[in-house]
Amino acid sequence: MIEDSKISYVELPGQDLPATKAFYSKAFGWTFTDYGPTYAAFGDAGLDGGFQADPEAGLTKPLVVLFARDLEAMEAKVIASGGEIIVPIFSFPGGRRFHFRDPSGNELAVFTESQ
Numbered sequence: 001m002i003e004d005s006k007i008s009y010v011e012l013p014g015q016d017l018p019a020t021k022a023f024y025s026k027a028f029g030w031t032f033t034d035y036g037p038t039y040a041a042f043g044d045a046g047l048d049g050g051f052q053a054d055p056e057a058g059l060t061k062p063l064v065v066l067f068a069r070d071l072e073a074m075e076a077k078v079i080a081s082g083g084e085i086i087v088p089i090f091s092f093p094g095g096r097r098f099h100f101r102d103p104s105g106n107e108l109a110v111f112t113e114s115q
Contacts, residue, residue, distance in 0.1 A: 002067045002113075005074070007047075009065035009111070014040065014051025021051070035093055063099075064108050071096055071112040078110070 002008050014020045021040055024030040031043040038054035052059040068074035071089060078100050079085065086107065087099035097111035 004067060004069050006067060007064055008067040010047060010049040011052050011059060011063040011065065011109075012049065013059045013061070014053045015055075017051060017053040020053075061107070065097070066108060066110045068110050068112050071098070071110065074110050075100075 017038065017040055021032050024042065024045075025032070028045065030045050032040045033043065034040050035050075038057075039050060039052055041048070041050040052063075066074075075085065075089065075098055082103055083100040085098060086101050087109075089096055089098045095111050095113045097109050099107055099109045101107055
């Protein structure tokens with residue numbers, strides 16, 4: 001069960017998605033689910049995650065993704081605590097999320113599942 005306010009997912013850059021998938025599959029036995037030509041979720045890695053190859057997504061560092069049952073309430077909490085919203089709430093296959101920057105400049109995201 002996914003817990004509120006806990007790390008749930010990690011996204012990594014994957015500019016060469018076929019080579020990246022081949023490497024992690026061969027080296028570590030990870031499995032993949034493709035969500036279009038520029039995104040692959042990985043499994044069998046100990047923590048859920050995915051590789052983002054879309055250059056427009058601008059992902060150049062790992063992205064830690066937290067879970068929230070109430071996305072709008074968590075967004076308000078992030079703002080009230082001094083976080084800066086850098087990508088407003090948007091929908092993606094399976095849910096919705098937003099990205100924020102913490103006071104040290106780290107980018108993280110918070111997601112909720114589709115209802």
